[in-house]
Amino acid sequence: MSGSMSPGKALAIAMAAAFCLLAQTADEDAKALPEGSGREVTGRVCINCHDSSNFRKLRLDRDEWEREVGLMVDNGAKATDDELAAVVDYLVENFGPTSKIHVNTAPIGEIKAVLGLTAAQAVAVVDYRQANGLFKTWQDLLKVPQMDAQKIEAKKDLLAF
Numbered sequence: 001m002s003g004s005m006s007p008g009k010a011l012a013i014a015m016a017a018a019f020c021l022l023a024q025t026a027d028e029d030a031k032a033l034p035e036g037s038g039r040e041v042t043g044r045v046c047i048n049c050h051d052s053s054n055f056r057k058l059r060l061d062r063d064e065w066e067r068e069v070g071l072m073v074d075n076g077a078k079a080t081d082d083e084l085a086a087v088v089d090y091l092v093e094n095f096g097p098t099s100k101i102h103v104n105t106a107p108i109g110e111i112k113a114v115l116g117l118t119a120a121q122a123v124a125v126v127d128y129r130q131a132n133g134l135f136k137t138w139q140d141l142l143k144v145p146q147m148d149a150q151k152i153e154a155k156k157d158l159l160a161f
C-alpha cells in the first residue's frame, strides 16, 4: 500500500479543502453584514466566538433580541451598554420578524432558514452566486440548479439585492 492514500484519508482531505473554501474570515463575514447604523459594532461584538450565521439565520422581535444579546453577555461577549443597545437596534432592524434577506451576501444558514430551502439548495445558491456573480432579480434565483421555484416565488418580496 505504500504511496497510495486510503479512501478515508482522501475523503478527509477533500472535506477539509471544501471547508476551507466555504470558510470566511471574521473580517469578510463582518463586511458582508447588511449596511446600516450599528453594523460595525455588531460585527466587532458578535462575530467573534462564532460567525454571523448564528444570528443572521434568525428573525426575532426586540424582546427576543434583547434576551439573546443578554445570553451572549453571559457567554462572555464584551461591550459597553451603549454598544449593546446599538447591537440590539441593528439586529431588530436587519434580522427582525419582517426583515429582508440580502441574497447576495447572506450566509448559507440564513438562506436555508429564511427561504425554507434544504441545506443542499442553500449551498447551491451560494455556489451559483460565487460562480456567476450577483443576483439582480428574484427570477435570477430560479437559475440555480435544483431550485424550488415555488418557495422562491412565495418569498420574493423578502428578497433584497
Ligand code: HEC
Residues within 6 Å of the ligand: 045, 046, 047, 048, 049, 050, 054, 055, 058, 068, 069, 072, 075, 076, 077, 078, 087, 091
Ligand atoms: C464570548 C463568545 C460569544 C460572543 C462574543 C457571542 N456569542 Fe453568540 N454564542 C456563543 C456560544 C458559546 C453559543 C452557543 C453555541 C453556538 O451555538 O455556537 C452562542 C450562540 C448564539 C446564538 C444561538 C445560535 C443557534 O443556533 O440557536 C445566537 C443567536 C447568538 N449566539 C448570537 C450572538 C450575538 C447577536 C452576539 C453579539 C451580541 C453574539 N452571539 C456574541 C458565544 C458567543
